[in-house]
Amino acid sequence: MRVKCPTCRREIEWSEAPLRPFCSERCRLIDLGAWLTERNAIPGEAAPGEAGASPDRNRSTEI
Numbered sequence: 614m615r616v617k618c619p620t621c622r623r624e625i626e627w628s629e630a631p632l633r634p635f636c637s638e639r640c641r642l643i644d645l646g647a648w649l650t651e652r653n654a655i656p657g658e659a660a661p662g663e664a665g666a667s668p669d670r671n672r673s674t675e676i
Contacts, residue, residue, distance in 0.1 A: 620644050 614627045620640035627633055635641040647653040 615624050616627050616634060617624055618636040618640050619634055620643050621636065623636045625633070625636045630636065632638060632641050635644065644653075
């Protein structure tokens with residue numbers, strides 16, 4: 614079965630692609646980066662406590 618890589622849309626053979634559904638490590642990392650930077654996200658309501666910044670994020674590193 615032939616499928617398209619979700620990142621670059623190149624056609625690959627599903628059974629022969631070790632990084633499926635991606636065609637390469639590069640495409641896999643591009644997709645991972647999109648999830649980590651929240652460019653990709655699953656729609657829904659925010660979990661309790663996610664609305665504002667975490668208190669630890671705003672803490673100064675100065676002593």
